[in-house]
Amino acid sequence: MAPNPSTYLVAHEVSYAYSRRGRTAAVNALSGVSLAIPKGSFTGLLGPNGCGKTTLLKLMAGVLRADAGTITLEGRVLADLPRRVAARHVAVVPQDTHPAFDYTALEIVLMGRHPHLRTMQLEGPGDLAIAHESLEATGTLHLAPRLFTSLSGGERQRVVIASALAQRPDVLLLDEPTASLDLGYQFEVASLLRRLSREHDVTMVMATHDLNLAASICDTLALIRDGRLLGHGPTAEVLTAAMVRQLYDVEADVRLHEGAGHLTVTPVRRVG
Amino acid sequence: MVARPRKLATIISWPVRRAALAILVLLVAAAGCGPAAPPPEKAQRIVSLVPAVTEMLFAIGAGPQVVGVSSYDHFPPEVEVLPKVGALLDPDTERILSLRPNLVVVYGSQTEIEARFKKAGIRTFNYRHGAEGAILATLDTITALGAVTGHDAQAREVVTRMTSGLEAVRARVSRLDRPRTLLVMGRQPGTLQGIYAAGGAGFLHEMLAVAGGDNVFKDIKRESVQPSSETLLARAPDVLLELRARAPAGDYPAADLAAWDTLASVPAVRNRRVYSVVGDFVVVAGPRLVEGAEAMARVLHPEAFK
Amino acid sequence: MIEGSSHAAVHDAVAAARPIRARLALTVSGFGLLTVMTCALAPLVGSTPIDLGRALDPSLPFASNVDAQILFIARLPRVLAGALVGAALASSGVVFQALLRNPLATPFTLGVSAGASLGAMLVIILGGTIAVGPWSPVPLASLAGATVAAAIVYGLANGPRRAMSTTVLLLAGVTLNSFFSALILFVQYLADFAEVYRATRWLMGDLDVGGFGPIAGSLPLILASGAIFAVLPSSLNLLGVDADSASARGVDVAATQRWAFVSASMATSAAVALAGPIGFVGIVVPHLVRLLVGVDHRIVLPASALFGASFLVACDLVARTLLAPVEMPVGVVTAIIGGPFFLWLLVREN
Numbered sequence: 053m054a055p056n057p058s059t060y061l062v063a064h065e066v067s068y069a070y071s072r073r074g075r076t077a078a079v080n081a082l083s084g085v086s087l088a089i090p091k092g093s094f095t096g097l098l099g100p101n102g103c104g105k106t107t108l109l110k111l112m113a114g115v116l117r118a119d120a121g122t123i124t125l126e127g128r129v130l131a132d133l134p135r136r137v138a139a140r141h142v143a144v145v146p147q148d149t150h151p152a153f154d155y156t157a158l159e160i161v162l163m164g165r166h167p168h169l170r171t172m173q174l175e176g177p178g179d180l181a182i183a184h185e186s187l188e189a190t191g192t193l194h195l196a197p198r199l200f201t202s203l204s205g206g207e208r209q210r211v212v213i214a215s216a217l218a219q220r221p222d223v224l225l226l227d228e229p230t231a232s233l234d235l236g237y238q239f240e241v242a243s244l245l246r247r248l249s250r251e252h253d254v255t256m257v258m259a260t261h262d263l264n265l266a267a268s269i270c271d272t273l274a275l276i277r278d279g280r281l282l283g284h285g286p287t288a289e290v291l292t293a294a295m296v297r298q299l300y301d302v303e304a305d306v307r308l309h310e311g312a313g314h315l316t317v318t319p320v321r322r323v324g
Numbered sequence: 325m326v327a328r329p330r331k332l333a334t335i336i337s338w339p340v341r342r343a344a345l346a347i348l349v350l351l352v353a354a355a356g357c358g359p360a361a362p363p364p365e366k367a368q369r370i371v372s373l374v375p376a377v378t379e380m381l382f383a384i385g386a387g388p389q390v391v392g393v394s395s396y397d398h399f400p401p402e403v404e405v406l407p408k409v410g411a412l413l414d415p416d417t418e419r420i421l422s423l424r425p426n427l428v429v430v431y432g433s434q435t436e437i438e439a440r441f442k443k444a445g446i447r448t449f450n451y452r453h454g455a456e457g458a459i460l461a462t463l464d465t466i467t468a469l470g471a472v473t474g475h476d477a478q479a480r481e482v483v484t485r486m487t488s489g490l491e492a493v494r495a496r497v498s499r500l501d502r503p504r505t506l507l508v509m510g511r512q513p514g515t516l517q518g519i520y521a522a523g524g525a526g527f528l529h530e531m532l533a534v535a536g537g538d539n540v541f542k543d544i545k546r547e548s549v550q551p552s553s554e555t556l557l558a559r560a561p562d563v564l565l566e567l568r569a570r571a572p573a574g575d576y577p578a579a580d581l582a583a584w585d586t587l588a589s590v591p592a593v594r595n596r597r598v599y600s601v602v603g604d605f606v607v608v609a610g611p612r613l614v615e616g617a618e619a620m621a622r623v624l625h626p627e628a629f630k
Numbered sequence: 631m632i633e634g635s636s637h638a639a640v641h642d643a644v645a646a647a648r649p650i651r652a653r654l655a656l657t658v659s660g661f662g663l664l665t666v667m668t669c670a671l672a673p674l675v676g677s678t679p680i681d682l683g684r685a686l687d688p689s690l691p692f693a694s695n696v697d698a699q700i701l702f703i704a705r706l707p708r709v710l711a712g713a714l715v716g717a718a719l720a721s722s723g724v725v726f727q728a729l730l731r732n733p734l735a736t737p738f739t740l741g742v743s744a745g746a747s748l749g750a751m752l753v754i755i756l757g758g759t760i761a762v763g764p765w766s767p768v769p770l771a772s773l774a775g776a777t778v779a780a781a782i783v784y785g786l787a788n789g790p791r792r793a794m795s796t797t798v799l800l801l802a803g804v805t806l807n808s809f810f811s812a813l814i815l816f817v818q819y820l821a822d823f824a825e826v827y828r829a830t831r832w833l834m835g836d837l838d839v840g841g842f843g844p845i846a847g848s849l850p851l852i853l854a855s856g857a858i859f860a861v862l863p864s865s866l867n868l869l870g871v872d873a874d875s876a877s878a879r880g881v882d883v884a885a886t887q888r889w890a891f892v893s894a895s896m897a898t899s900a901a902v903a904l905a906g907p908i909g910f911v912g913i914v915v916p917h918l919v920r921l922l923v924g925v926d927h928r929i930v931l932p933a934s935a936l937f938g939a940s941f942l943v944a945c946d947l948v949a950r951t952l953l954a955p956v957e958m959p960v961g962v963v964t965a966i967i968g969g970p971f972f973l974w975l976l977v978r979e980n
Contacts, residue, residue, distance in 0.1 A: 517836055
């Protein structure tokens with residue numbers, strides 16, 4: 053790809069293999085993937101389970117270290133930064149969250165301030181304000197004093213997103229954010245993400261296997277299969293029946309849904 | 325059927341019939357004296373599970389009749405070559421039976437194996453550890469053993485010897501002041517944790533009284549007491565007597581008595597009247613009670629033994 | 631960047647929430663006061679009535695002042711030991727619960743106490759005379775046993791680069807507990823009366839440690855653990871929510887787990903070596919504290935240490951005065967309180 057002035061988060065020739073104890077051969081999760089995420093975009097990482105999209109997300113988050121290649125943010129190699137510093141720019145929203153203790157929603161969101169605090173420094177009024185603003189942005193301010201475990205699935209995900217927003221990140225990484233939610237909450241969270249992307253200056257990268265979700269909120273898509281990049285570009289260009297067939301071995305009907313305002317993918321039959 | 329008896333009656337003559345009847349009567353009489361009523365004979369093969377009783381048996385001359393002893397028997401030296409059959413918690417019934425005893429000395433609490441031996445027709449001697457009047461109980465046990473083993477005369481002799489021995493000790497110290505004494509039966513080595521001391525009952529308490537000491541815990545009518553540091557400070561003994569069955573390895577006694585220095589304000593520690601008495605006789609309420617009492621008296625009243 | 635949208639609503643919410651600094655200060659001073667009061671009062675009460683005036687009278691020679699002797703030689707070390715052991719067990723309970731992500735974990739879950747008990751048993755029954763400085767044979771062996779147990783569990787659960795598996799930790803700990811308990815029973819079976827009695831006595835726990843010497847042995851270890859405890863809580867909070875998120879936010883998960891394991895094991899070992907295994911403190915105190923102040927480890931950890939100290943000192947007070955002149959083992963008192971407490975918790979949950 054030609055260097056693009058709006059490239060922001062760049063993965064360059066990234067490879068990663070999960071070493072398995074007891075097996076002789078390591079499992080290649082990613083092989084030489086190069087991907088440039090434009091600033092302010094909402095990019096969806098699409099692909100079947102095990103294709104490597106979650107691995108790529110974890111590499112971007114700094115949870116895993118790449119075996120080969122680099123990941124840079126605004127030109128700086130993320131792996132060179134101390135994790136805490138990197139966390140001031142990159143935040144992660146996991147698929148679901150099961151705390152072991154009865155934290156309140158506010159406490160969960162305040163933990164997002166951790167990268168900005170020194171060791172043993174406690175949150176101050178400024179941090180508290182940011183936490184409340186984040187809750188407000190996700191429409192969960194009224195849930196602040198409630199126990200996280202007492203919230204509904206949708207409420208929980210929105211609180212977790214607020215927690216990530218409290219980090220004041222430049223990039224928000226989401227790992228299957230609606231996978232464990234039922235339809236109503238899926239819609240709720242999807243709408244929130246779309247709004248956040250449009251109204252706030254946060255670049256979003258979302259790993260998902262839900263094509264319709266990706267079509268509804270992502271402006272850019274990256275298609276990954278078996279650890280390799282199949283295609284990358286604006287949603288309208290990339291999400292085609294041919295691509296879907298290549299990605300999922302499924303014959304699908306891709307068309308623009310007038311009512312919803314975005315592309316929809318309807319699987320028809322399995323091929324290959 | 326009617327024909328048979330008549331045929332028998334004609335064959336057997338009357339004198340033969342009378343003899344057969346006599347034999348029949350004798351057999352029935354003998355059968356009546358089965359395991360339910362053991363014959364009152366001398367116990368020739370004795371197994372003892374109680375070390376104190378073992379010592380008593382040897383003291384009254386019944387040593388040769390002892391064929392098996394407990395795992396904790398060490399005195400007299402002759403017992404070292406005898407088979408060991410377990411003790412209070414783990415008596416080896418099989419082993420005991422294999423020695424073909426006709427008397428087994430068991431603890432009063434070992435009711436199960438006692439019942440088993442009774443069923444096997446083996447006589448048991450029930451040893452009960454005396455708390456009240458312990459010394460007297462010991463003397464009574466020696467007398468009873470004399471009767472059971474056929475050594476009555478020797479038993480009486482031992483009892484007399486012990487009684488006069490204890491009297492002799494008592495006499496030596498009778499006019500002397502009786503110091504307040506703490507009798508320590510055991511503690512964690514190197515510290516003062518886990519102390520247990522002789523209470524106001526049991527053979528150690530009585531031995532101390534004979535030896536001319538005044539047990540600081542005489543008001544607590546139990547064999548053992550677990551005092552805290554506070555209790556020790558409050559009771560303020562003048563003499564500390566630590567009892568040990570065996571001498572610990574190395575220079576230990578001297579080093580370990582130093583553990584008492586943390587209670588430096590206790591009169592016994594302050595005045596350096598902390599002693600250690602070592603010997604089997606402190607755990608065995610048997611014939612060597614007298615030696616034990618004398619050992620204590622020598623430590624409490626050295627001036628009486630010059 | 632997020633623009634502050636509805637300033638008013640946010641402003642109200644901020645005003646309503648008590649910031650953590652204030653909550654921490656309030657909690658620490660509250661529990662601190664409780665601890666100071668308990669530790670000041672406890673030496674004044676005991677099975678033997680003492681006259682405080684006489685005890686503190688400097689004109690009376692110490693050697694003949696039994697009240698002073700009891701106060702300073704018998705009771706003061708005991709209260710100090712109680713406070714130290716209570717603080718150590720309660721705080722290591724909190725850390726183990728965070729490490730295992732389970733509020734039902736105790737300081738004894740991972741086998742440290744079983745190792746300590748086995749070490750003590752071996753010396754009591756087989757006889758041992760090795761002493762090092764303020765460490766007498768039994769506490770020293772107890773510490774050695776605890777260290778061996780902790781090392782085994784650590785070795786099993788630790789990987790080269792990766793984080794500790796809580797499952798492996800738990801399984802290793804439970805297995806070690808069973809195995810060591812069986813060994814303890816076996817060793818006791820080999821022992822004679824006096825030894826079995828001393829062994830059983832040790833297992834009941836005893837804060838009458840016999841002076842300041844033994845305390846001086848355990849104190850450095852407990853203080854060292856405390857120093858490590860001071861920096862763990864915010865990482866424990868993040869770990870308590872999600873390990874990957876914690877990692878993404880800058881927490882070194884593997885290092886945090888290792889430090890948590892080592893420090894909590896060290897505190898537990900030192901406490902058990904000093905006073906024997908005293909149960910329930912490590913689980914009742916953290917639970918009670920969480921009921922009162924929430925689950926933020928930055929508040930729960932110091933509060934548990936303080937409350938643990940006063941809790942154990944109070945339990946020991948009951949143990950040594952309730953049936954005076956007979957003393958109950960302090961572990962019995964903590965169990966009598968702990969058992970019903972947990973039943974009540976269960977009933978409350980339902």
